[in-house]
Amino acid sequence: xxxxxxxxxxAKSTWASRTVVNTLLALxxxxxxxxxxxxxxxxxxxxxxxFGRPGFRLAEFNxxxxxxxxxxxxxxxxxxxxxxxxxxxxxxxxxxxLISLLAGYAFDKYAFRGxxxxxxxxxxxxxxxxxxxxxxxxxxxxxTGLVNTYWAVLVPGLVNPFGVYLARVFAExxxxxxxxxxxxxxxxxxxRTFRSVALPMLSPAFMTIFLFSxxxxxxxxxxxxxxxxxxxxxxxxxxxxNWNATLAQxxxxxxxxxxxxxxxxxxxxxxxxALQRYWRSGLTAGAVK
Amino acid sequence: MTxxxxxxxxxxxxxxxxxxxxxxLATLVAPVGYAVWMSLFREQATSGLGFGGTRTxxxxxxxxxxxxxxxxxxxxxxxxxxxxxxxxxVMVGGALLLALLVDSAMARAKKFFQLAFFLPHAVPGLIAAxxxxxxxxxGLSPVIDLLSSIGVDWDFLGPDAVIFSLVNAAAWQWIGxxxxxxxxxLxxxxxxxxxxxxxxxxxxxRTGWSVKLPMIRSSVVLTMLFTAVGAIQLFNEPExxxxxxxxxxxxxxxxxxxxxxAFTEHDYGLAAAASLMLALLGxxxxxxxxxxxxxxxxx
Numbered sequence: 001x002x003x004x005x006x007x008x009x010x011a012k013s014t015w016a017s018r019t020v021v022n023t024l025l026a027l028x029x030x031x032x033x034x035x036x037x038x039x040x041x042x043x044x045x046x047x048x049x050x051f052g053r054p055g056f057r058l059a060e061f062n063x064x065x066x067x068x069x070x071x072x073x074x075x076x077x078x079x080x081x082x083x084x085x086x087x088x089x090x091x092x093x094x095x096x097x098l099i100s101l102l103a104g105y106a107f108d109k110y111a112f113r114g115x116x117x118x119x120x121x122x123x124x125x126x127x128x129x130x131x132x133x134x135x136x137x138x139x140x141x142x143x144t145g146l147v148n149t150y151w152a153v154l155v156p157g158l159v160n161p162f163g164v165y166l167a168r169v170f171a172e173x174x175x176x177x178x179x180x181x182x183x184x185x186x187x188x189x190x191x192r193t194f195r196s197v198a199l200p201m202l203s204p205a206f207m208t209i210f211l212f213s214x215x216x217x218x219x220x221x222x223x224x225x226x227x228x229x230x231x232x233x234x235x236x237x238x239x240x241x242n243w244n245a246t247l248a249q250x251x252x253x254x255x256x257x258x259x260x261x262x263x264x265x266x267x268x269x270x271x272x273x274a275l276q277r278y279w280r281s282g283l284t285a286g287a288v289k
Numbered sequence: 290m291t292x293x294x295x296x297x298x299x300x301x302x303x304x305x306x307x308x309x310x311x312x313x314l315a316t317l318v319a320p321v322g323y324a325v326w327m328s329l330f331r332e333q334a335t336s337g338l339g340f341g342g343t344r345t346x347x348x349x350x351x352x353x354x355x356x357x358x359x360x361x362x363x364x365x366x367x368x369x370x371x372x373x374x375x376x377x378x379v380m381v382g383g384a385l386l387l388a389l390l391v392d393s394a395m396a397r398a399k400k401f402f403q404l405a406f407f408l409p410h411a412v413p414g415l416i417a418a419x420x421x422x423x424x425x426x427x428g429l430s431p432v433i434d435l436l437s438s439i440g441v442d443w444d445f446l447g448p449d450a451v452i453f454s455l456v457n458a459a460a461w462q463w464i465g466x467x468x469x470x471x472x473x474x475l476x477x478x479x480x481x482x483x484x485x486x487x488x489x490x491x492x493x494x495r496t497g498w499s500v501k502l503p504m505i506r507s508s509v510v511l512t513m514l515f516t517a518v519g520a521i522q523l524f525n526e527p528e529x530x531x532x533x534x535x536x537x538x539x540x541x542x543x544x545x546x547x548x549x550x551a552f553t554e555h556d557y558g559l560a561a562a563a564s565l566m567l568a569l570l571g572x573x574x575x576x577x578x579x580x581x582x583x584x585x586x587x588x
Binding site: 118139258265 | 302308320387397411413417429432464473561564
């Protein structure tokens with residue numbers, strides 16, 4: 001290790017490059033934060049002020065009346081969409097996480113015939129574009145009468161090949177085989193061993209996969225678009241999409257779409273902030289391996 | 290320490306994997322198989338006037354040829370290709386640059402910058418497209434106001450500009466996400482290696498380019514793979530902007546073409562064939578990029 005040199009020339013050039021680096025970073029932060037702050041400012045304006053006032057200038061504060069109007073419109077259809085999104089995302093992600101953990105754990109801890117071939121198929125599943133399967137899935141669902149039901153959106157969300165991959169990676173490093181052996185010697189059955197010994201050790205994996213499934217479902221747009229006609233079953237994104245598409249004919253929706261967009265970001269942003277360390281470990285487990 | 294004998298041990302993995310496997314087969318493998326089957330048939334009206342329902346005809350590869358011949362479908366690929374040419378360098382390059390900047394010893398407030406860059410990813414893609422749609426709308430957008438105040442008249446939704454507007458909306462969403470991946474990879478670069486480079490007289494720039502970059506090549510390749518496979522499925526952003534931009538046709542991207550074929554024209558055979566062609570392109574892309582990645586790794 002050499003001591004840092006302290007000649008005036010180097011100090012000056014360090015100072016200059018430090019300024020350049022931090023100015024660049026600040027400019028990019030301005031760019032990433034601008035649309036969100038625009039949304040925040042404009043959710044407080046009524047329809048007249050949206051066009052009457054420049055984008056970042058505050059006008060009369062109407063956030064609460066916007067919210068009241070939004071939730072009152074069509075007997076509270078917007079609240080229903082939020083509840084639907086919650087159902088699709090929370091219930092779907094919980095079930096999907098458990099299913100992925102069981103499978104990933106089994107892939108890691110047991111030996112059986114054809115294991116690696118089957119696992120290879122699961123990994124291939126990560127790469128299948130969703131749009132390719134949405135159309136045949138729609139036709140299969142329409143033959144079984146599942147189109148326009150909650151199941152049509154919930155069931156496909158349960159399958160998460162990437163979750164199985166993550167679960168296997170986590171099981172490998174978080175659940176020592178000796179601990180399982182000890183549990184078995186103590187007479188615990190396999191399911192009991194999984195539930196009482198492995199599952200608690202896998203709780204970081206649980207949170208990570210849950211977060212990925214939750215965001216996946218909350219963001220899912222194409223599948224509900226294909227599967228649902230009945231607006232009472234819409235997730236919030238699809239509802240806002242439809243309002244947004246009619247803005248040219250129905251300009252009174254502007255405040256609705258802006259305030260509604262802001263609201264539909266909140267659950268996801270809250271999940272990300274609350275579970276920061278989990279998405280980070282998920283990203284790196286997914287990317288570096 | 291003999292393992293317990295009997296069916297308990299042997300059937301356990303099967304039981305554990307069964308829920309996933311059944312759903313995997315039902316919602317992934319079966320639909321892909323069904324798409325292959327569907328792509329070989331064509332619905333045809335039994336009478337010329339369209340009365341008396343339809344009849345299903347086996348047409349072999351005809352649907353594939355029809356998709357291939359369709360100027361709309363081909364144009365869709367052209368749009369996506371152009372989109373990739375702009376988007377991938379901007380997004381991957383931008384994310385790399387940001388990761389290197391945040392990783393450099395010069396950066397301050399690293400936690401804040403990372404959060405600020407990542408925040409757009411916590412916005413659902415559809416909502417991001419809606420927000421940018423507003424920011425591209427004259428009368429609403431402070432960006433347009435700002436540009437016109439310095440004398441620039443930029444029509445974000447015009448035929449030439451719209452592709453850049455789409456790239457911008459997507460880059461805004463993904464740049465911070467990929468920055469986090471690259472930054473995590475940079476953190477794993479052994480500090481001794483970096484110190485050795487400094488001792489040898491390499492500056493920050495030189496270290497970034499010649500030491501750090503090569504060491505995180507595999508995550509860059511993987512990111513490019515996922516970005517390209519994602520880009521050929523482009524749908525949300527153009528579909529959202531379509532209501533404002535007359536320059537975006539109903540079949541602007543391949544997925545929009547497929548959606549239109551299936552749900553406007555009810556030509557399921559054509560839609561299935563086009564879907565599978567798209568999936569094959571995705572698979573080919575994955576193959577080429579992982580191959581390239583392996584070659585770089587060996588070199």
